[in-house]
Amino acid sequence: MRRTDGELILLWTLPALGVIWISAFLIFPGFVHPMSPTMSAEEVAAFYRDPKNLPRIRYSMILFNWFGVGMIPLLTLLVLQIRRMAHRTPIFSYCLLGCMAAGPTLFLIADLFWLLAAFRPERDPALIQLFNDLAWVTFTSQVPYLIAQSVILALAIYLDRQSRPVFEPWVAHFNLLIAAALVPAAFVGLAMGGAMAWDGLLSFWVKNVAIGLWVVVMGIVLGRAIHRQRAEEGVAA
Amino acid sequence: MSAAATEAGTLPDAPSGSLLHRIVWHWRHNPKWELWFAWWMMVVFYNLYGVLFFMVTRVQPPPPAWLDASSVVQWFDDRHQGLLVGFAIVFLITGFIVPTNALLAYSMRRMSVSRAFPYSYLVIYSMSAVPGMLLTCVALTVGAMRPDRDPELIHWLYDFAFMAFDGTMGVFLIGSLVWMLAILLDENRVFPKWFAYLNLCNALTEVVVSPAWIFKRGVFAWDGAITWWIDMVVFVIYTTVFITLLRRMIVREDFGTGPLPELRTEEEAAEDARKPSVSMGTAR
Numbered sequence: 001m002r003r004t005d006g007e008l009i010l011l012w013t014l015p016a017l018g019v020i021w022i023s024a025f026l027i028f029p030g031f032v033h034p035m036s037p038t039m040s041a042e043e044v045a046a047f048y049r050d051p052k053n054l055p056r057i058r059y060s061m062i063l064f065n066w067f068g069v070g071m072i073p074l075l076t077l078l079v080l081q082i083r084r085m086a087h088r089t090p091i092f093s094y095c096l097l098g099c100m101a102a103g104p105t106l107f108l109i110a111d112l113f114w115l116l117a118a119f120r121p122e123r124d125p126a127l128i129q130l131f132n133d134l135a136w137v138t139f140t141s142q143v144p145y146l147i148a149q150s151v152i153l154a155l156a157i158y159l160d161r162q163s164r165p166v167f168e169p170w171v172a173h174f175n176l177l178i179a180a181a182l183v184p185a186a187f188v189g190l191a192m193g194g195a196m197a198w199d200g201l202l203s204f205w206v207k208n209v210a211i212g213l214w215v216v217v218m219g220i221v222l223g224r225a226i227h228r229q230r231a232e233e234g235v236a237a
Numbered sequence: 238m239s240a241a242a243t244e245a246g247t248l249p250d251a252p253s254g255s256l257l258h259r260i261v262w263h264w265r266h267n268p269k270w271e272l273w274f275a276w277w278m279m280v281v282f283y284n285l286y287g288v289l290f291f292m293v294t295r296v297q298p299p300p301p302a303w304l305d306a307s308s309v310v311q312w313f314d315d316r317h318q319g320l321l322v323g324f325a326i327v328f329l330i331t332g333f334i335v336p337t338n339a340l341l342a343y344s345m346r347r348m349s350v351s352r353a354f355p356y357s358y359l360v361i362y363s364m365s366a367v368p369g370m371l372l373t374c375v376a377l378t379v380g381a382m383r384p385d386r387d388p389e390l391i392h393w394l395y396d397f398a399f400m401a402f403d404g405t406m407g408v409f410l411i412g413s414l415v416w417m418l419a420i421l422l423d424e425n426r427v428f429p430k431w432f433a434y435l436n437l438c439n440a441l442t443e444v445v446v447s448p449a450w451i452f453k454r455g456v457f458a459w460d461g462a463i464t465w466w467i468d469m470v471v472f473v474i475y476t477t478v479f480i481t482l483l484r485r486m487i488v489r490e491d492f493g494t495g496p497l498p499e500l501r502t503e504e505e506a507a508e509d510a511r512k513p514s515v516s517m518g519t520a521r
Binding site: 037087088089090091092094095097098099101102105106109126127129130133134137138141142143144145146147148149151152155159183186187188189190192 | 268269270271272274275320321322324325326327328329330331332333335336338339340342343346355359360362363364366367371372375376378379381382383386387390393394492
């Protein structure tokens with residue numbers, strides 16, 4: 001049993017996690033056609049009270065509640081790869097650990113607000129709208145740790161000065177691109193309609209597709225790095 | 238790690254060209270680049286936070302805790318655009334506070350203490366921004382987004398925002414005590430012992446702030462002379478001191494595991510330069 005065996009098990013939780021996340025995304029009735037911030041309080045309340053929607057809201061958000069933090073073990077694998085880089089200090093791996101602690105917590109808070117809105121949909125529509133606003137603003141605007149994670153990972157890769165770096169330089173370029181794609185979502189408070197609004201092209205589609213793409217690409221390069229590490233350890237042993 | 242010390246010792250002086258030129262030079266040659274990166278991030282972001290919270294959003298110094306609902310609505314109206322733009326920038330940059338926590342954790346890693354100290358500090362402080370700052374910004378953004386919302390609900394968002402900001406106490410309390418204990422136990426002389434007691438002062442401000450959960454008026458309210466002003470003075474002194482001490486730590490860093498070499502005066506440095514056999518990384 002090699003140390004990396006356990007890491008491979010953790011890595012292979014990623015496809016399962018992906019299926020669960022995509023299912024939860026599709027089950028939630030407010031994502032495929034994202035809810036508009038211009039909906040009135042009565043319309044928002046009607047959305048939660050609709051007997052076709054209510055179970056789907058609850059089940060999808062319970063799924064996200066269970067598995068939203070499921071990325072943390074995988075991000076830990078990324079930290080371990082940073083540890084293998086030719087750095088002089090653990091600053092970058094510490095930074096990534098910090099991002100890991102805060103990023104998923106913010107997603108969990110958005111999830112709580114959605115579940116609270118759905119908990120007593122018969123409540124005053126203004127309160128349902130308040131929880132719905134808190135959920136969408138938290139979900140959309142809370143990109144700070146994802147942006148920092150990508151930028152810091154890119155820096156770590158650029159500074160990995162060895163003949164066979166852990167990740168190739170294109171992974172760093174890719175991370176900077178993803179960080180740039182997440183920027184507009186931070187400005188969600190400024191727009192009730194258009195591309196910047198929480199249901200808009202930039203704040204919803206570009207941001208969420210970028211996160212999905214990041215998970216897939218980093219999953220693959222991480223897998224390749226761990227396999228290479230195993231091969232090298234095999235030779236050493 | 239003597240190779241690192243030698244490398245640091247033989248490092249030629251940085252060029253004195255443009256800022257960009259110097260940054261590129263350090264990126265390529267400076268063995269302490271990672272540490273300086275974290276330190277500069279800390280300086281830049283503490284200053285940016287000051288500008289964003291005091292000038293762009295104007296939510297600090299905090300407004301009174303006793304405002305009624307209609308005054309709170311007026312308060313939101315007065316700074317509508319500032320809140321939305323300022324907090325958007327906060328959301329953009331807040332992640333870059335993690336190099337600060339990483340550097341503080343690194344300072345404990347350089348000490349002769351258990352790794353339990355840097356790890357617990359890192360997790361506590363990385364998570365602290367969520368309840369202590371980001372929830373505040375989310376609540377105020379939501380409040381500013383719909384000025385026509387029921388004033389009672391806007392009032393609730395106002396309370397939520399300022400109590401999350403001032404009333405998140407444990408993370409900073411425990412975090413400061415972890416740092417304090419590490420400094421007191423450390424035998425590598427990373428920080429002077431008096432700084433441990435400044436950590437205790439910072440921890441105590443979190444005790445001082447707790448009456449804000451009870452009082453809506455007076456010196457103990459969230460905007461009060463004791464709760465806010467004394468705490469802010471301590472915080473500013475504490476932050477200035479640790480930024481200075483961390484800078485000194487990086488300059489002294491020899492990438493060894495023993496006591497951190499003391500800073501030398503210019504005369505001593507000149508003396509050493511005349512005796513090339515003396516390595517820069519040697520502990521005195």
